[in-house]
Amino acid sequence: MIRLYDYVLSASCYKIRLMAALLGVKLDQEAVDFHPGRAHKSVAFAQLNPAGTLPVLVDGDLILTESTAMLVYLAQLAGRDWLGPLDPKSAAQVQHWLAFSGRLAASLGMARLHDMLLYEGDIDAWRAQGHAALRELEAALSERRFAGGVWLVGDAPSIADIACFPNVALSQDGGVSLDAYPSVRLWTRAIRALDRFVEMPGIHRLHELRPAPEVA
Amino acid sequence: MIAPEVLNEWYPVAMAAHIRAGQRRVTQLLGQPITVALQGGAIVVTGQGGALHVTEAFGHVWACPGTPAHPLFPIPEALETGRRLVDVGVVRVKCSPLRAVENFLDIAHFPFVHTDVLGAEPHTEVNRYEVQIREDSDEVWATKVTFYQPQAAKSAEGGIVTQYMYRVPAPTAAVLYKTCPVRPDAWDVIGIFVQPLSEDLCDVWPWMALYDDTTPQADLIAFQQMIFLQDRSILENQIPRLLPLDPGMEIPTQADLTSIAYRRWLKKRGLTYGAQMVAA
Numbered sequence: 001m002i003r004l005y006d007y008v009l010s011a012s013c014y015k016i017r018l019m020a021a022l023l024g025v026k027l028d029q030e031a032v033d034f035h036p037g038r039a040h041k042s043v044a045f046a047q048l049n050p051a052g053t054l055p056v057l058v059d060g061d062l063i064l065t066e067s068t069a070m071l072v073y074l075a076q077l078a079g080r081d082w083l084g085p086l087d088p089k090s091a092a093q094v095q096h097w098l099a100f101s102g103r104l105a106a107s108l109g110m111a112r113l114h115d116m117l118l119y120e121g122d123i124d125a126w127r128a129q130g131h132a133a134l135r136e137l138e139a140a141l142s143e144r145r146f147a148g149g150v151w152l153v154g155d156a157p158s159i160a161d162i163a164c165f166p167n168v169a170l171s172q173d174g175g176v177s178l179d180a181y182p183s184v185r186l187w188t189r190a191i192r193a194l195d196r197f198v199e200m201p202g203i204h205r206l207h208e209l210r211p212a213p214e215v216a
Numbered sequence: 217m218i219a220p221e222v223l224n225e226w227y228p229v230a231m232a233a234h235i236r237a238g239q240r241r242v243t244q245l246l247g248q249p250i251t252v253a254l255q256g257g258a259i260v261v262t263g264q265g266g267a268l269h270v271t272e273a274f275g276h277v278w279a280c281p282g283t284p285a286h287p288l289f290p291i292p293e294a295l296e297t298g299r300r301l302v303d304v305g306v307v308r309v310k311c312s313p314l315r316a317v318e319n320f321l322d323i324a325h326f327p328f329v330h331t332d333v334l335g336a337e338p339h340t341e342v343n344r345y346e347v348q349i350r351e352d353s354d355e356v357w358a359t360k361v362t363f364y365q366p367q368a369a370k371s372a373e374g375g376i377v378t379q380y381m382y383r384v385p386a387p388t389a390a391v392l393y394k395t396c397p398v399r400p401d402a403w404d405v406i407g408i409f410v411q412p413l414s415e416d417l418c419d420v421w422p423w424m425a426l427y428d429d430t431t432p433q434a435d436l437i438a439f440q441q442m443i444f445l446q447d448r449s450i451l452e453n454q455i456p457r458l459l460p461l462d463p464g465m466e467i468p469t470q471a472d473l474t475s476i477a478y479r480r481w482l483k484k485r486g487l488t489y490g491a492q493m494v495a496a
């Protein structure tokens with residue numbers, strides 16, 4: 001079975017749990033005491049991942065320490081539709097968004113760690129970089145909407161969407177509101193409405209069938 | 217000007233293990249900068265006016281910025297052999313410290329906030345329970361609380377009817393006792409210790425004393441952090457950020473009797489740091 005070294009509050013770990021759930025892949029999840037124990041910086045953990053980061057995915061002798069590589073691996077194994085269209089332009093766009101997700105982690109993700117788990121750093125800079133990234137995402141998703149699309153690349157959700165989703169959906173945790181980004185908000189709703197979607201603290205599935213309180 | 221009633225209480229300011237390991241914590245208490253550090257083997261909390269009263273209990277460092285009105289409350293269960301004491305670590309929340317405590321006491325939120333873990337629809341009914349302000353200890357207690365839970369604890373398999381008791385022994389601390397899935401004759405003990413950084417910002421330290429010999433530490437911590445982070449998204453969206461206190465009597469409803477008692481107790485003792493006085 002594929003093993004995921006996991007931390008429940010990590011956006012990057014959630015990325016992999018979400019992808020696996022959407023694909024119907026079962027993971028053997030091993031909780032790592034990231035906070036307060038900092039077990040990911042321990043000597044024992046360094047043997048698994050010298051970079052001391054989470055998540056880590058292990059399948060037999062394959063050890064992956066980059067979450068975007070894990071998305072590609074899971075999609076290749078279990079649901080190649082999730083790789084996005086294979087024409088040169090689309091394939092390059094998928095790569096673009098996988099790399100872009102790293103910018104989201106380095107801005108919105110750090111702002112969240114600062115506000116929630118007291119990470120030290122320049123919170124104003126992280127939030128400003130987060131807004132800059134969100135503006136790019138908003139522009140791209142608005143264009144997709146005008147063309148009748150919902151997803152970042154192609155006509156179906158792909159690893160590009162899953163890579164970018166967690167840090168965007170959790171941006172409020174770092175004091176960055178999505179109020180100014182309507183296309184981004186619609187896109188997060190589309191992801192939250194996917195079949196087999198799983199939640200994490202701060203990200204809820206869409207309860208479209210639940211009646212409004214005044215109607216019930 | 218902060219009331220002496222507020223200054224003379226104990227507040228959590230650090231995880232003891234971190235300070236004992238040599239870390240220094242530069243933080244804030246009731247709006248004032250403080251530093252928590254190890255000096256000659258002793259934990260010292262220093263504020264602008266010098267050293268604060270310090271005590272160490274339940275895995276945490278507690279400080280009193282005034283003259284302690286009483287010793288820190290006890291949790292006798294913490295001393296029982298065979299229990300595992302789990303420091304869950306700090307989480308910062310943009311809300312009044314009093315709101316963080318009140319949310320912890322509110323059992324009605326389980327099915328909606330901790331869906332499919334601590335509660336589930338359609339089991340949203342809160343059964344009748346008892347609330348009192350105990351005169352001997354001057355603590356708020358809620359007893360005989362029962363609730364259906366799909367996964368009450370990390371060690372629970374499947375849904376069970378869990379029994380609860382809640383206790384508020386200090387203005388920014390709450391302790392709950394709940395059915396222990398592996399030892400039905402004992403209670404699991406879970407606390408939240410809230411450090412008031414300011415009136416609308418707090419650091420929250422969940423802590424547990426459990427009977428559970430099998431679950432790995434990282435899983436216990438992850439479970440409790442997941443639960444608390446679900447609360448955090450609710451807490452950060454409450455308006456206003458301060459806890460509204462009606463200077464008159466609040467009208468109780470069955471679902472939030474504990475909250476009413478907590479608010480009365482705060483008012484009676486003048487513990488209104490983090491509160492907003494508003495007539496209903």
Ligand SMILES: [Fe+2]
Binds near residue numbers: 319320443
């Ligand atoms: Fe809760």
